[in-house]
Amino acid sequence: MSTMYSDNLERREANYAPLTPIDFLARSAEVYGDRPAIVYGDVRRNWRDTYSRCKQLASALRRIGVSSGETVAVLLANTPEMVEAHFGIPMAGAVLNTLNTRLDAETILFMLRHGEARVLIIDTEFAPLAERIVAERPDLVIGFVADVAPGVHPAFAEALEYEAFLETGDVDYLWEMPSDEWEAIALNYTSGTTGDPKGVIYHHRGAYLNALSNILEWDMPKHSVYLWTLPMFHCNGWCFPWTVAARAGVNVCLRKFDVKAVFDLIRTEGVSHFCGAPIVQSALANAPGEWREGISHRVAAMVAGAAPAPSVIARMKEIGFELTHTYGLTEVYGPSAVCAEQSDWQDLDQEDLSKKMARQGVRYHLQSGVTVLDPETLEPVPSDGRTVGEVMFRGNICMKGYLKNPSATEEAFRGGWFHTGDLGVLMPDGYIRLTDRSKDIIISGGENISSIEVEDALYRHPAIAVAAVVAMPDQKWGEVPCAFVELKEGCQATELEIIGHCRLFLAGFKVPKAVVFGELPKTSTGKVQKFELRARAGSVRAIDFGD
Amino acid sequence: MSTMYSDNLERREANYAPLTPIDFLARSAEVYGDRPAIVYGDVRRNWRDTYSRCKQLASALRRIGVSSGETVAVLLANTPEMVEAHFGIPMAGAVLNTLNTRLDAETILFMLRHGEARVLIIDTEFAPLAERIVAERPDLVIGFVADVAPGVHPAFAEALEYEAFLETGDVDYLWEMPSDEWEAIALNYTSGTTGDPKGVIYHHRGAYLNALSNILEWDMPKHSVYLWTLPMFHCNGWCFPWTVAARAGVNVCLRKFDVKAVFDLIRTEGVSHFCGAPIVQSALANAPGEWREGISHRVAAMVAGAAPAPSVIARMKEIGFELTHTYGLTEVYGPSAVCAEQSDWQDLDQEDLSKKMARQGVRYHLQSGVTVLDPETLEPVPSDGRTVGEVMFRGNICMKGYLKNPSATEEAFRGGWFHTGDLGVLMPDGYIRLTDRSKDIIISGGENISSIEVEDALYRHPAIAVAAVVAMPDQKWGEVPCAFVELKEGCQATELEIIGHCRLFLAGFKVPKAVVFGELPKTSTGKVQKFELRARAGSVRAIDFGD
Incomplete structure (x- = not known):
């Protein structure tokens, strides 16, 4: 419709840019170039150098023929290279496919085949997997990161060493903005319990908005120090590689979760934020008190994957860690609901507080909605805390869809909502509470x-x-x-x-x-x-x- | 181009929602409904009630025939009704046109005519203006807010009283999401020094993103208490009505700026954030010390409109107010660049610090760019602190264009950048510094x-x-x-x-x-x-x- 508010007022280069989290890296390099971006053992790298390395990665990938919309897979631990992959690969116009390093070779081969990866970047820690992959997929270009082990394993005979590969890239490479914010940025396979894994596609817009939602929920200040206790291969580390870049924060990398190492890093690096499943939080909560000595600053912990047990909630509070409970799944970019704390909860006794906090909560800041609907009729259930329905999301923080699986995509989005498959109730205060994953009902x-x-x-x-x-x-x-x-x-x-x-x-x-x-x-x-x-x-x- | 990352993966209701700041209000009402939204004298209103009133306003406007894409003008002080206008008017699908209350009747009549306003909501404080408007524009529907003065003035004989008008609206009105985030949300006339004022159009996307940028720059936590020292008619209060809603914060309304009243509100309401031109900051900085007694919490002040004088910067620091210097203009939604403070500035003496802080800085968080270009060739000037060029912006936080003025729009966006008309230099550290508004050069x-x-x-x-x-x-x-x-x-x-x-x-x-x-x-x-x-x-x- 032609109106005075639309005529001659189309989008143009000056007033429209696709939303992409890559821009968070660009701005931090521009504005806070000298500030630390990466801490990993002896490695200290600032935002300017991190940006340069990501440009080199993108450029090097283009030079070996990777083109827009192709898949680049990585099998990496929580190392600096994994952070770089979250920017450098989409900066080449490609789609980042992070693979779960605990999977068996068969499943990984399925994913590489299904996702049509052209390149795989792999850490030498996973040499046995690499050997099998190279044997089965001789066409795949392999890059290896020789951090803990040298790349002398026969699997890497034909492979490119990561640092040498980076060197082939142009530090001034003019990286590609996505031509549309709806373009894919990442591919994450769900670890379905039955059938083949499904490839969940994230787009630039969703990654951008959920990265910001993380900041909003945590009131996360500029230059926060974030510890990588959560694997980055899991929902792109709940979008935190992009969140940390948006805050010009510090990525404290950690190859392997270890309770004592975590406390040491919190102390020495001044870690202010970290994420983890309940098992991670529980391990920290139950660690010997002397490991925490010397830690007096505020530490914020985000938990998701399952509701934290009341004892963990109580214990985290005791040791002075602030726990935020979020809920989501791969299809909604990791956390997409949050048990937002209300001011009057502070008056509750520990048991009642834990009950409140164990709920999955309300929609995340920039998500449009989460609710509980009758899975057949899609009518809302009453907010009585008793009527069970299916938890559903809608909004910009829902996946683009499943790769090469239109029927699963249609089914997942039936009726204008993303169907989680989780069962829950709506509480009188509007918070959702999972009663069960539907598979788990007895x-x-x-x-x-x-x-x-x-x-x-x-x-x-x-x-x-x-x-x-x-x-x-x-x-x-x-x-x-x-x-x-x-x-x-x-x-x-x-x-x-x-x-x-x-x-x-x-x-x-x-x-x-x-x-x-x-x-x-x-x-x-x-x-x-x-x-x-x-x-x-x-x-x-x-x-x-x-x- | 058909690819596996695009086929059958189009946008749909479940995974795409237009970005609109109205959603910030909806979420705060949902999640923090009981928390205070508005403080104004004896008026205390929570987010749930504020949302209800905005729905009523939208519904009431529809009932008197306002339809999508029409203009609703307001001539209001910084009162609760002005906050409501920022949501209720766009919730009716209409475009909010805030008028500068200090303008003469002639100019306002020009704007009402040019903007094709169907409705004008006016505070009874401005009765003499209303009289003139009613005489000249008998077709205009007038609503009046009888806060400081009763609506017995003859100008309001045919007018609708705001509270009664609200009553005609449906509290459960299903407000309209914009069908596209590129739709207009607001119309702001520039107070050009020559020629007719130009109508700057804001869209939902830009308003949403700049509201978030304000949070990011200020590290503004949830439930911040924001004092309305800056007129909301000026660039929609630099987008802060939307920012405060996104934070479920408190709008402390203030009809008239008064130094002592400001300190009293900071003390009694726990104000944490406020904005103002240098003259406002200067008035506060130079106020008698005893007016500040009892204020010990952190207060953040944002200044824009002109660089703050060194003496004001020094004095604000002395009294413990944290000053952030931003730069922008109507066409970029208010603040769109910021003099981002670097950690090593703290070591500078007061004079050098003031010099650094008086610069206009770097691009705002979610803006794509601000730089200094040769206005003829659009080539970047060297970052030598000496070569003068024109300051230009680009990105999502640039206006949609000028209303009914395609030639001015084209000219403003020439070459893919928004031309500010301000002259500046690029400093070696990448910060821009205004040398002069071009009009002001001698x-x-x-x-x-x-x-x-x-x-x-x-x-x-x-x-x-x-x-x-x-x-x-x-x-x-x-x-x-x-x-x-x-x-x-x-x-x-x-x-x-x-x-x-x-x-x-x-x-x-x-x-x-x-x-x-x-x-x-x-x-x-x-x-x-x-x-x-x-x-x-x-x-x-x-x-x-x-x-």
Whole structure:
């Protein structure tokens, strides 16, 4: 429609630029070029040099023939090269595909094939994987990062050493702005429990906006010091490589999570912010007090992946770490909801506070919405804290779609919402609370049992460090809850004691019928692998309600 | 081009929402509904109620026939209704046109006509203006805000009282998202010194992004308390109505700037942030110390409109207010560059620090660029601190264009940059420094004289409170500098003394040939009205170099 507010007022170069997080790097290099960008052992690099290296990476990739819209995969630890990949690869117009370093060769080969990667940059720590990949994909260009181990492994005979490769790039390379902010910036495979992994595509606009949302939620000041406890291969480190660049902050890199190393870095580098799954937070909360000595500054911790246990919430508060609980999944760029703290929560006792904080919360700052809908009708559930529905997101912080999978994309976005597959309720204050991942619901004698509720009861037992509950087939009831528990160091408990404990808190049909002791299988991000437990419990039911 | 990263991956409702600052209000109402949004005398209103009132305003406007893309003008002081106008009017799909309350009726009538306003909301304080407007524009729907004066003035006989008008609106009105983030949200007339005012159009995308930039520059935490010392009619209060909503902060409204009232509000309401022209900052800096008693919290002040004088910078630091110097103009949504402070500046002595801080700086966080170019060739000037060029901006925080003025729009955006008309240099550290607004340059015997340089010299005189220099016609030299000065209370100085003082700091040809004493004419935002001084000095030269 032609109106006075639209005629001759089209977008033009002077007043329109695609939103891209690459610009955060460019600005930090321009304005805060001398400030530290990367800290990693002896490596100290400022924003100017980091920008130059990213330009070189982009230029070097173009020179070996990588063109716009092609995939460049990386199999890297949380090292400086991984930060550079988050900028240098999209600066070549390419799409960054970060691979989970804990996966088996078969799965990685699937992803490299499906994502049509032209180049793979790999850390020499993962030489055995590289060997298999090179054998199966002789066409793939391999670059290697020889940080912990030299690149003399036969897998790297034909490969390009990263620093030498960078040298081939032009430090003044005029990197490409995406021609449209809707262009892909990253490809992240979900670790689905069934079927082939799906390739989740992020675009520049979403990456930009979620990077800013992270700042807004954390009130994260300029020059914050961010510690890489969360793998960057997981949802692009929840978008934090871009967030840190937007703040001209410091990336404190860390190859391997280690509790003592984390406290040492918090002390020596003045780390102010870090992220991690509950298992990470729990390990820090339960560390010996003397490891924390000398740390008196404010430290903010973000937890997601699962609700933090009440004991972890309490303990983090005790040691003076400020915990923010966020919720999301790969399809929404990592954190996309937050349990936003209200001022009057400070008056609550620890138990009530923990209950409030364990909820998944409200939409993230620049996300349009998160709510709980009936998965069939897409009608909102009442905010009664009881009616279960499916958690759904909408807005700019939802993926572009699944790669080469239009039917899964359609299904995921059915009705104008992204369907998470997670079940939840809407609380009277508007906060969502997960009752269960839909796969995790246990149906016993026609009654639904929330595995989270059973796990909560287990966590109240003083000897239990980690607990997970899955369905176990049962002749009479169809399914019954089966508990898997890790005990705290030096603690003991019997199956009968634990079942007796659960009876105090749960209706009879919800009490686990079996308790299995031992270390729980976890993903690289500390999430308990329930599919593995289900296999152990002999449960093979495929529940696809709302999934 | 069809690629695997674009096929079947178009934007859809679930994963794309237009960027609009209205959403900041919606989220604050959802998440922080009980928190204070508005403080104004006895009026205390939370975010939920503020959102409801804005929905009512939008609904009421629709009911009287306002439709999408129409203009609604307001002539309001910094009252709660002015905050509401920033949301309720665009929520009706309309465009907000804030009018400068200090303008004469003739100019306002021009703007109402040119902007094609259907509705005008006016404060009863401006009844004489309303009378004239009603007489000339009987077709205009008038709403009045009877806050300081009842609406019994004859001008309001046919007008709608604001609160009653709100009552006609639906509190559950489903407000309109803009169908495109490129749609207009606001119309702001520039107070050009020659010719008719130009109507600068803001779009939702730019308003959203600059509101966020304000947060990023100030490291502004959630729930900040913002005091309205800056008129909201000026570049939409530098986008701060939207910024405060994005932070679920508090709008402390203030009808009239008054130094003592400001300190009282800082103390009683815990004001943490405010903005103002140098004259505002200067008035606060020079206030009696006892007015500040009891204020011990951090207060951040943003200054723009002109570089703050060194003495103001020093004094603000002394009284513990943190000053941020930003630069911009109506066409770039207010602040769009910032003199970003570097950590090593803290080691500078006060004079060197003031020199650094008086510069206009670097691009704002979410703006793409600000630089100094040769206005003819558009080549960058060397960053030598000496070569003068024109300051230019580019990026999402540039206006959509001028209303019904395609030739001015084309000219302003020539060559892919927004031309500010301000002259400046690029410093070796990449910061821009204004040498002069192009209109303000004085050409004497073929030499350019920067009026800013002469003003700087004048400000070094201990008796001078405010100084402004303009060109005065001269038989021999063409033009010579003429100084207008306000002396500090209780201070005295003669013309000869001041000229002698200037000789200490300036080359002979730059020394003012005349000094005029007395109060300087200022705009409502405290900017000295040089066009008025030029008239007094008898200078009528129209300099349109790069303008």
